[in-house]
Amino acid sequence: MKFLIPSTLFLGLSALSALASDLPPGVVSARLLPGWVDQAGNRMSAIELQLEPGWKTYWRQPGDSGFPPSFDWQGSTNLESVTLHWPAPEAIWSGDELTLGYHDRLVLPFTASPQMAEAGSELQLAMDFGVCEKICVPAHVVMRADQPDVRPDPQILTALKRVPVPSDVVPGCHMTPIEDGLRLVVELPQSNVDVAAMEVIGQPDIWVSTPALHSGTQGTSATVELVPPSASPFDLDTEDLLITLIDDAGAIEMQGCSTAG
Template identity: 50%
Template structure:
């Protein structure tokens, strides 16, 4: 598997160029009737409060025909979304429940994201479970048709409702199912990083992604699906800040699989040496 030597820097450079624009946009929030190209609508669905005091809500994006946006680990050159919760009230942290991604083709490049419509469920964990959680979000994301456009949104959630929202519960059901077993993985050093191959289910996959969950500064290529020694594998290259081989924690590897048959998407964390 060969990748252009400059490719690992592409997403970082794009976001770096966006920072001055994003900073200016945060000081003067755009009204919601002045959405960036490619979006018909964007809002935070208010959701509800669960018995623990956590708030369940969602980001909803309605895309123009032919436009798409990206998943959390989109591939070689996609722009993963960045969400900032500054200005929220009684918020400790947020858990994102990503629906299984779809294939996005840009010429010969296959990436992972969403067409048409995205409902991204969120769990907002409170500092004080006895008090309400107020949510404000700054969202920087990529919107793509023939070209990709970096975009920013400033959103505020209405007060939480009293009952679960079926739009959110339906989206929660689209998240990959956790796998109980750990797939075998094969880790080898490269001149500028590491190569990771993880075994896939026997039926193979139409899409797969490997992430290194404890190292956000490590660039990870899109996964190639290949025939391994014992069956299909997902193979990626990882390049860290030093541009050299590095210690890799196998238990921090996360594999997401969109199967080749009609079965559900699956997700597993950790792997066994192959």
């Protein structure tokens, strides 16, 4: 989702403190950490958002009413692809409404793969995202990275340790059509789940509700509704479903669910 902002904020790292008064509401600083180049020639870096105390920003799948962030790397040079490594989000409650995101500070690591390994890359990101205190507002920043450091950045390494661990488990599931899409029930492989999230890989235009967790004698299940742009029942390839489970011990991710049985 793109947010239309009347003016573009362009930030070089050296100018951040001087232009702090021009940042979106609730944002203290926004920058690309320089990072380092790994042995394969990829740039390991991170987006850092420092927020005012009490403010929050959203995860990639924010829940029923959050702002999903968007990323535009077209201003970069010698860039083939970017892979984001999202740390496990927090559960943020506002009354009875749950959203997933981060309080106060987000360090979002990414791997930037160059088109030509022997040449350097210049990284520029235009990012649209939401920030909230009592109300939520769209924000837009443009950031450039300085040249990479020689050694890995401990801040980035710490954030990478918080990324959900992939799991080979393929849980069972069943789905039924509803008026504007599908209802999907997934039988979770563990009972001690604090928060669950689901999304459809490569199809961000499919709205997915915040999972409702139900515990019973047969275990714990998570129920979501999926609504495509057509607002009608559709064929879902369950192999494209990404399920994230979060508890006190950390987070895991499972891809796909099985409708057999």
